Structures are given as C-alpha cells and as structure tokens.
Amino acid sequence: MGLRKATVLPIPAVLLAGVLTGCKTVDEAASPPTPTRSSSSPSAPKPSPTHRKLKPGAKGADVKALQRRLKELRYDPGKADGRYGPSTQLAVWAFQGVNRLKQTSTLGKPFWRALDHPKDPRPMAKRREADxxxxxxxxxxxxxxxxxxxxxxxxxxxxxxxxxxxxxxxxxxxxxxxxxxxxxxxxxxxxxxxxxxxxxxxxxxxxxxxxxxxxxxxxxxxxxxxxxxxxxxxxxxxxxxxxxxxxxxxxxxxxxx
CATH class of the missing domain: 2.40.440.10 (L,D-transpeptidase catalytic domain-like)
Structure with a gap:
C-alpha cells in the first residue's frame, strides 16, 4: 500500500531491470457532497453561476463550464458532465499548483480570478526542449x-x-x-x-x-x-x-x- 506519514512498511522489492520500482496505491476517502445552500432572505443576492463557491459533489451548469475551461487550458477533469467528482478535483489541484494557489477542493473567489487570468507553467530546467x-x-x-x-x-x-x-x-x-x-x-x-x-x-x-x-x-x-x-x-x-x-x-x- 502507499506510504503515509509515520508509517514504515517493509515490502519486497520489484524485480524489474534489477532495480526497485513503483509504489502500491491506497484508496483515499472522497470528500462528501456538500448540499446547496439557499438564502432565506429575498433581498440576498444570488451568487453568479461562474463565481458560486464549489465543493466536491456540486452539480450544475457552472461545474460543466469549469470542466470545459480546464480542458481549454490543457488540464483534464474527465468528462464535462457538470459533476464535481474526483477527476475534476485532481485537475483543480493541478491548476492551483501551477497558479501558486492553496491546493484545496473548495473553490472560491481567488480560484475564479485565477481561472479568468491563468498563469503558464514555469519551466523546470534551462533546457526547454519542444517535446x-x-x-x-x-x-x-x-x-x-x-x-x-x-x-x-x-x-x-x-x-x-x-x-x-x-x-x-x-x-x-x-x-x-x-x-x-x-x-x-x-x-x-x-x-x-x-x-x-x-x-x-x-x-x-x-x-x-x-x-x-x-x-x-x-x-x-x-x-x-x-x-x-x-x-x-x-x-x-x-x-x-x-x-x-x-x-x-x-x-x-x-x-x-
């Protein structure tokens, strides 16, 4: 299984090309869906669909728009189905990493601002081969x-x-x-x-x-x-x-x- 903090597992080595390879995976519990909040006050402004706070489990046209935007920027959230599931969450983490945002599954104003004005990934080396x-x-x-x-x-x-x-x-x-x-x-x-x-x-x-x-x-x-x-x-x-x-x-x- 994958190594966690403060856990040491004696595991046999991989017998490939005479060197140790790989790491075993461990299922991680998915974040529970968050119910949509509704305002009881008729005067309270309704959040814009593109700026609603989103969490895993959210559904709707704004989630589909998020997925399409991520695809446009070369991230891959999986199928653009309007559901904020694990694949979308992984693409969000990658986007946050590139844009120097805190990597979190909850999407608020800083995320939406970055999505409107995304940064390019920073090259990792002086040599920048085309492929x-x-x-x-x-x-x-x-x-x-x-x-x-x-x-x-x-x-x-x-x-x-x-x-x-x-x-x-x-x-x-x-x-x-x-x-x-x-x-x-x-x-x-x-x-x-x-x-x-x-x-x-x-x-x-x-x-x-x-x-x-x-x-x-x-x-x-x-x-x-x-x-x-x-x-x-x-x-x-x-x-x-x-x-x-x-x-x-x-x-x-x-x-x-």
Whole structure:
C-alpha cells in the first residue's frame, strides 16, 4: 500500500531491470457532497453561476463550464458532465499548483480570478526542449509539452520521503532506503501496457524514466506525496499518456522554491 506519514512498511522489492520500482496505491476517502445552500432572505443576492463557491459533489451548469475551461487550458477533469467528482478535483489541484494557489477542493473567489487570468507553467530546467515532461515535486504537478506548448497538465503524487526496507533482485537481505523521487534530467525508456504487478504494488501503463522510477496510473493519487518513488497519475490520464510520450523524451524533475 502507499506510504503515509509515520508509517514504515517493509515490502519486497520489484524485480524489474534489477532495480526497485513503483509504489502500491491506497484508496483515499472522497470528500462528501456538500448540499446547496439557499438564502432565506429575498433581498440576498444570488451568487453568479461562474463565481458560486464549489465543493466536491456540486452539480450544475457552472461545474460543466469549469470542466470545459480546464480542458481549454490543457488540464483534464474527465468528462464535462457538470459533476464535481474526483477527476475534476485532481485537475483543480493541478491548476492551483501551477497558479501558486492553496491546493484545496473548495473553490472560491481567488480560484475564479485565477481561472479568468491563468498563469503558464514555469519551466523546470534551462533546457526547454519542444517535446519534454516537466515535473514539479513541490507542487505535485506534471506538464507534458508537445511542439513547445503544454499538451497536458495533471496532478501527480511522487515519493513520500518515508523510510522503508525491501529486498532487491537476487538479494537475501532487505535494504533500507527513503521513498524519494530523485530530481535531475532523465529520458523516457521502457514501458508496459496495462497493469504491471510487483511486490510493491500495481502500476498501470508505466513509462520508466529513471531506472525503476516510472510515470504510471494509480487508483489513489492523493494531494500529497505518497509513493515509493514513482510518479502516480490519475487513471483516466494514464489511459492515453503513453500515446503522447515517445521513447527518449527528456524529463526534467525539480523541487523549485
């Protein structure tokens, strides 16, 4: 299961290419729907549909407008169905990360202002290849560039930083280490289709870029870093992410101030 704060789980190592890979996912309870509030005073102004305070569980035309706007900006909230569900929440977190907003599921005035005047993602490295992936570990988002422009921006969950012990391939004694996603400049390499099963967990459509560290879909992509080192992404994005990303594509991983 994914590592949480103050939890150390001794887990066997993944036997892939002779290095440790992946991180097991853990389901996170979804935020409960919030009932729509109505004003008992006839003189109280009704909130504008585009500036209503939204929380997970909200429904309506303004939620659909939010989803369409996020898609327009290259975030992926899933189907524009007018329902503020988990996929929309993950896209919101990514948008908040890029725009230096507090990452929260409740959307108020600061969020709507930023949505009207969004910022571009900041490059992670001096080298800005036309096709590349930038990963911001501090704010937990990823940007995939195609032809010099953002093609996809998504929330991710990287290494938790927790200490754990596991056996490497062929080892008889467990080796202990920290669950970290290393910073640096890498390239995409080996990949697998569908679920890749390992003692550390399940990785959906993994694309490796740093030894045993991969981008992969996961059933749980919390707001905080929670993996053994891999970069988790939402399942609906992992369905097509490998199709956007070739082999040998530069990957820049940073933890900016």
């Amino acid at each position: 590349r992936v930038d990963v911001d570990l501090r704010r937990q988002y990823l940007v995939l560039y195609k032809d010099g422009r953002p093609r996809l921006i998504t929330h991710v969950s990287s290494g938790s930083g927790e200490y754990y012990c596991a056996k490497d391939r062929g080892a008889t004694v467990a080796r202990c280490r920290y669950a970290t996603t290393g910073t640096g400049d890498f390239e995409t390499g080996r990949r697998a289709s569908g679920w890749e099963i390992s003692p550390l967990g399940q990785l959906y459509n993994p694309v490796y870029f740093n030894g045993g560290i991969a981008f992969h879909g996961a059933l749980d992509v919390p707001r905080y870093p929670a993996s053994h080192g891999c970069v988790r992404m939402p399942m609906h994005i992992a369905e097509y992410f490998p199709d956007l990303l070739g082999t040998g594509v530069p990957v820049h991983v940073r933890r900016p101030a």
